[in-house]
Amino acid sequence: MNEYDSGVMKEMLVKNGFVYTDNPEIADIVIVNGCVVREKPEKKAIETLRYFKEKGKFTVAAGCVAQKDKQNLKDVADVVIGPMEYDILLDVMGKGGIYTDFADYRDRFYKYAQNRKDISFSEYVTIMTGCDNFCSYCVVPFTRGREKSRSIDDILAEVEHLVRMGVKEITLIGQNVNSYFYEGFEFKDLLEKVALIGPPRIRFTTSHPRDISIAVFDVIKRYSNIMPWLHLPLQTGSTRLLKEMKRGYTKEEFVYITRLARKIVPGMTISTDIMVAYPSETEEDFEQTIEVVKEIEFDYAYMFIYSPRKPSSAFYRYKKTLPRDVAVKRHRKLVDTVQEIVIKKRRKMIGKRYTLLIDGHSKKDPNVSRGKTEGNITVVVNKKLPAGTFVDVVITDVKGVTPFGNIIS
Ligand code: SAH
Ligand code: SF4
Numbered sequence: 001m002n003e004y005d006s007g008v009m010k011e012m013l014v015k016n017g018f019v020y021t022d023n024p025e026i027a028d029i030v031i032v033n034g035c036v037v038r039e040k041p042e043k044k045a046i047e048t049l050r051y052f053k054e055k056g057k058f059t060v061a062a063g064c065v066a067q068k069d070k071q072n073l074k075d076v077a078d079v080v081i082g083p084m085e086y087d088i089l090l091d092v093m094g095k096g097g098i099y100t101d102f103a104d105y106r107d108r109f110y111k112y113a114q115n116r117k118d119i120s121f122s123e124y125v126t127i128m129t130g131c132d133n134f135c136s137y138c139v140v141p142f143t144r145g146r147e148k149s150r151s152i153d154d155i156l157a158e159v160e161h162l163v164r165m166g167v168k169e170i171t172l173i174g175q176n177v178n179s180y181f182y183e184g185f186e187f188k189d190l191l192e193k194v195a196l197i198g199p200p201r202i203r204f205t206t207s208h209p210r211d212i213s214i215a216v217f218d219v220i221k222r223y224s225n226i227m228p229w230l231h232l233p234l235q236t237g238s239t240r241l242l243k244e245m246k247r248g249y250t251k252e253e254f255v256y257i258t259r260l261a262r263k264i265v266p267g268m269t270i271s272t273d274i275m276v277a278y279p280s281e282t283e284e285d286f287e288q289t290i291e292v293v294k295e296i297e298f299d300y301a302y303m304f305i306y307s308p309r310k311p312s313s314a315f316y317r318y319k320k321t322l323p324r325d326v327a328v329k330r331h332r333k334l335v336d337t338v339q340e341i342v343i344k345k346r347r348k349m350i351g352k353r354y355t356l357l358i359d360g361h362s363k364k365d366p367n368v369s370r371g372k373t374e375g376n377i378t379v380v381v382n383k384k385l386p387a388g389t390f391v392d393v394v395i396t397d398v399k400g401v402t403p404f405g406n407i408i409s
Pocket of ligand 2: 134138139141175176
């Protein structure tokens, strides 16, 4: 989301006379578009702002860090601008000040994305912003505001533009893409319309287990350019905690959806987000997470230790977090469990054929390139290949969790 927004900001500023550099050390103005979902990235964003402020740069704090920490950023940022005010970025660049109203001119801002020139082989397209779910641990609804779907015409125009520019992969993004709804069009309708425009590869993220539907799986199955990959955050395998978190599904429902997805779309890979040490998580709750992980056999997972986030409801409800050593131990066990499953799954890829979309070659060794399978699994090939090319490979070996492929086309 931030990456996409940064790209749109860049388009907006460059179109209006600013010169872009990706080396902040030589820039006059440094924009830090920071995430606050967990404490660590939030601290990093503030440290980065401080570093460049001390170097005498004009600094701009953007994104959720601006929205959440506006009052504390005065010393490190000349401009503080929240995601709902990006449309006025140009006007406030020279002025300084704090702009964090929920003004909601997002459509005006995203218009800049529609004709963007500086594109990579793989691009994001925001389809909705904000979130209405208020999961107990999460800061997003407070920093990104209420859920809002972008106009279907704007999205399709952007996709058409990207396809004309030769993009190879488009990822539709939003905090909860399955609840997309615009003038009678649901997510499945949008997905189908995007598929018909014809980008070679389409992905979408993030799906919410409560809102994803069979109809979406059917669309994925019908269109060969929609990749068989689903990112479906589990958070925890304990139904008791899922309820506490206000996630809106049980452990059994989650398992059922993943089974259905794999049944309807053969070869579907499923990745997830999992959190450990949510306040009040017992050993028993945690063991249920491990059980679900083993049952579903995720293709990969992002795993986090709970981080208290003001003003989420869990922040106020629980005065204490679990002891750090307990959290770290559970996280370690979860990572090891996932790793074991992932290695087993990667080994099963040996002898099978996949089409890779190449991300680029290694800087250290140009004769080593990496690319992603249809199911979003990174594979290494021993050849120098430019980013954005498609190659067919057969997997010949797996080292750690990394499969190696031989090119067959
Ligand atoms: N909208 C998506 C993703 C939101 S943030 C969703 O609903 O899944 C990405 C991930 O960060 C979440 O899935 C969750 O696993 C993690 N996360 C969010 N808040 C967190 C917190 N307070 N502590 C630790 N992890 C958190
Ligand atoms: Fe946060 Fe839940 Fe919304 Fe995801 S669905 S952004 S976790 S509130």
